[in-house]
Amino acid sequence: MPGPLTGYRVLDLTRVLAGPLCTMALGDLGADVIKVERPGAGDETRGWGPPFDARGESAYFLAVNRNKLSLALDLDQQADRDVLLALLRDTDVVVDNYRPGTLERRGLEPPALLAAHPALVWCTLTGFGAGRDRPGYDFVVQAESGWMAITGEPEGAPMKVGVALADVIAGKDAAIAVLGALVGSRRAGGAAERRLVISLAHSATAALVNVAQNALVGTEEPRRWGNAHPNLVPYQLFETADRPIVLAVGSDPQWVACCRVLECGALAVDPRFATNAGRVRSRAQVVSAVAEALRARPAAEWLTRFAAAGVPAGIVRLVSEALAEVTADPLTGVAPLSPGSVRLPPPALDQHGALIRRLGWQAFREVSG
Numbered sequence: 001m002p003g004p005l006t007g008y009r010v011l012d013l014t015r016v017l018a019g020p021l022c023t024m025a026l027g028d029l030g031a032d033v034i035k036v037e038r039p040g041a042g043d044e045t046r047g048w049g050p051p052f053d054a055r056g057e058s059a060y061f062l063a064v065n066r067n068k069l070s071l072a073l074d075l076d077q078q079a080d081r082d083v084l085l086a087l088l089r090d091t092d093v094v095v096d097n098y099r100p101g102t103l104e105r106r107g108l109e110p111p112a113l114l115a116a117h118p119a120l121v122w123c124t125l126t127g128f129g130a131g132r133d134r135p136g137y138d139f140v141v142q143a144e145s146g147w148m149a150i151t152g153e154p155e156g157a158p159m160k161v162g163v164a165l166a167d168v169i170a171g172k173d174a175a176i177a178v179l180g181a182l183v184g185s186r187r188a189g190g191a192a193e194r195r196l197v198i199s200l201a202h203s204a205t206a207a208l209v210n211v212a213q214n215a216l217v218g219t220e221e222p223r224r225w226g227n228a229h230p231n232l233v234p235y236q237l238f239e240t241a242d243r244p245i246v247l248a249v250g251s252d253p254q255w256v257a258c259c260r261v262l263e264c265g266a267l268a269v270d271p272r273f274a275t276n277a278g279r280v281r282s283r284a285q286v287v288s289a290v291a292e293a294l295r296a297r298p299a300a301e302w303l304t305r306f307a308a309a310g311v312p313a314g315i316v317r318l319v320s321e322a323l324a325e326v327t328a329d330p331l332t333g334v335a336p337l338s339p340g341s342v343r344l345p346p347p348a349l350d351q352h353g354a355l356i357r358r359l360g361w362q363a364f365r366e367v368s369g
Helices: 018-028 059-063 078-088 110-116 138-144 165-183 200-206 209-217 252-262 265-269 276-281 283-294 299-309 319-323 353-368
Strands: 009-013 032-037 069-072 093-096 121-126 195-199 235-238 245-248 313-315
Touching: 009 018, 009 078, 018 032, 018 093, 018 121, 018 165, 032 353, 069 353, 078 353, 093 110, 093 165, 110 121, 110 195, 121 165, 138 165, 138 200, 165 195, 165 200, 195 200, 200 209, 235 283, 245 283, 245 299, 252 265, 252 276, 252 283, 252 299, 276 283, 299 313
Parallel strands: 009 032, 009 093, 032 069, 093 121, 121 195
Antiparallel strands: 235 245, 245 313
């Protein structure tokens, strides 16, 4: 089935994670995406492994590069710049994550190209904002955005998130910005209106959401809570008789239901614990009582009981266990939900170079049949 972006053309001048994830999302929605890579090495994540598949492609690269064609261009060569400029004539969106000045030194200035192509949208992903030349690496952004200050055990060292989540969020923010520009008035506006800049640092800081608001509204600096929650109790990891589970009580009625499941009626009627604010004030007593009750039975039994009572709870799964619950493939990754679709596997470096040089954007019709 055609996707909502069928007919749109996206030139992908990005590498690593945030940019390729953005363009893959647009490709999943039906856009034609040509990924421009450096000759010889290509996107550096092609070498980020092991693991590598049977073709020698890294799992990292495969994760964010489906639904694209690959074209290798040396932008230091005029002939290759001419190929890029020819593609731009029929391009709807450009996404890049070059350091400031990299394209400009090669005569490829986004403002001038936007002025020359009145319907073009250009989105640049940066580490720390327009005009700042610091490399945008997720680990550094997680440190400086406040994430590591609130991640980890309370008495432990600051800890990064297990996924390069600042990159992921920035990539999704970029895709949202592009979609907004395509459907809104920006695309009909001047070059400045069609110029989008996404910052990993801003995306990560904005993703603090309620934690940021806690800092703005409250008087205490947000801190690490391990597997607990600063604003909800009980909302954390607990041990059972055989393996850990998470319990996420998000409302007062859920608390009453939780007490019934735990067979702790006294907790349900204790006025100190009747509201979430009271439970937060009495965190130690509530957590201690819940932990003691949960140790009495195995995880599977508790999960069955909580599910029947409408209390949010879950088991701590391995990655392989979680993947068994979704449609996922070693070549194309976790499949998108509708209206996204997987149409093409991630390309080998310059796999479609000759075809694109000959046919331009029509190469997509040739490849997809």
